[in-house]
Amino acid sequence: MTELQGKDVEFFGKITASMTHEFKNVLAIIKESAGLMEDITKIAPLSDSRHQEKLDNALKTIKNQLNRGMELSTVFNRFAHAPDKSIAEVNLHQLAGQVVKLSERFARLKRIRLEVAPESQSDTSLNVTGSLVWLQMAVYLAIECGLNSLPAESVITLTSESHEGKKCIRVQCTGEASDPAQLAEAFKDNSSWVELEKAMQALGGIAGWLDNAPGVRLIFG
Amino acid sequence: MADKDKDNIKILLVDDEQEFVKTLSERIKMRELGTEIAHDGEQALEIVNKEVPDVMVLDLRMPGIDGMEVLQRVKKAYPEVQVIILTGHGSDRDEEEARRLGAFEYLQKPVEVDTLVNKIRRAYRQKVEASMMAGTFAEAGEFDTARQMLDKDKKKK
Numbered sequence: 001m002t003e004l005q006g007k008d009v010e011f012f013g014k015i016t017a018s019m020t021h022e023f024k025n026v027l028a029i030i031k032e033s034a035g036l037m038e039d040i041t042k043i044a045p046l047s048d049s050r051h052q053e054k055l056d057n058a059l060k061t062i063k064n065q066l067n068r069g070m071e072l073s074t075v076f077n078r079f080a081h082a083p084d085k086s087i088a089e090v091n092l093h094q095l096a097g098q099v100v101k102l103s104e105r106f107a108r109l110k111r112i113r114l115e116v117a118p119e120s121q122s123d124t125s126l127n128v129t130g131s132l133v134w135l136q137m138a139v140y141l142a143i144e145c146g147l148n149s150l151p152a153e154s155v156i157t158l159t160s161e162s163h164e165g166k167k168c169i170r171v172q173c174t175g176e177a178s179d180p181a182q183l184a185e186a187f188k189d190n191s192s193w194v195e196l197e198k199a200m201q202a203l204g205g206i207a208g209w210l211d212n213a214p215g216v217r218l219i220f221g
Numbered sequence: 222m223a224d225k226d227k228d229n230i231k232i233l234l235v236d237d238e239q240e241f242v243k244t245l246s247e248r249i250k251m252r253e254l255g256t257e258i259a260h261d262g263e264q265a266l267e268i269v270n271k272e273v274p275d276v277m278v279l280d281l282r283m284p285g286i287d288g289m290e291v292l293q294r295v296k297k298a299y300p301e302v303q304v305i306i307l308t309g310h311g312s313d314r315d316e317e318e319a320r321r322l323g324a325f326e327y328l329q330k331p332v333e334v335d336t337l338v339n340k341i342r343r344a345y346r347q348k349v350e351a352s353m354m355a356g357t358f359a360e361a362g363e364f365d366t367a368r369q370m371l372d373k374d375k376k377k378k
Binding site: 017021022024025027028029031032033035036039043066070074081084 | 238240241244245247248251282309310312313314329330331332334
């Protein structure tokens with residue numbers, strides 16, 4: 001990455017992070033206003049119970065959507081802050097969760113489900129050091145290979161694990177296209193695959209095929 | 222403070238998002254706590270100078286004197302004041318810095334009002350305990366010195 005490209009990312013991150021913070025302020029005002037309405041109706045409920053029920057439902061919808069908006073803005077905010085440090089330490093399970101959240105809309109459009117496997121008891125300290133931008137990009141590209149290669153109703157599961165002494169994220173696909181060799185060919189036909197290999201190389205790692213299952217393993221240094 | 226609750230907790234809410242802080246204040250008052258409001262750092266310091274709050278709920282990014290500086294000045298002059306940071310602009314680095322400067326708690330917007338009220342009550346309890354332990358220093362007049370420090374800091378600016 002050239003110095004100018006680095007500045008691009010930094011600029012993008014700075015502006016995006018600022019906007020996500022503003023978005024949080026907007027959500028906070030809506031949340032407090034809806035909360036105040038809720039507080040008031042608890043003290044003084046509407047005389048017509050049907051109206052009260054409708055109001056309660058509307059407030060519940062606002063709260064649910066606020067929580068959704070909050071979760072999205074938190075994930076997006078973390079993404080926007082990624083360029084803050086050129087090198088940072090990150091937990092692989094959290095990294096997988098973050099990128100899955102960022103990729104969910106793409107997956108939904110393809111009717112593919114993304115999952116993060118629960119963190120194994122023995123693998124709770126799988127931390128790696130590197131550029132947060134590149135780490136997220138590598139995991140995203142692995143997911144994108146799956147999204148471009150798999151039929152609808154497939155599932156892509158990300159698992160942080162230790163494999164032969166290396167810290168890894170396992171990206172396993174399940175569904176109709178579950179033949180490992182065929183899937184490997186489909187992945188290789190993706191332009192995302194080439195980008196994934198480059199990203200892993202930049203991170204000092206490698207993308208390798210899973211031994212007896214359809215999918216890839218991102219092996220970090 | 223203009224408004225006190227039955228527990229007498231003096232709360233100062235500092236945020237430049239006027240609609241947010243006004244509504245938050247209403248909700249806190251409905252939970253039997255009194256609040257004072259400041260819309261920027263300067264106003265917050267003026268209020269603190271007139272009457273020291275027990276607990277401050279402080280935003281970080283504000284025009285003029287930002288929240289981090291308010292935190293620094295208040296904790297320097299009135300270490301007994303408990304400060305809860307409530308921000309939509311925080312990063313991990315901000316949290317680290319705020320805690321280093323003595324913030325009692327660091328919360329991200331939006332927050333459940335009952336969570337905030339619980340934190341305020343906990344902060345107040347801690348303040349009371351700390352004040353009781355520092356009672357001997359107060360008698361020696363060091364609290365008055367601390368108040369003067371806040372004024373001096375303002376003049377330097």
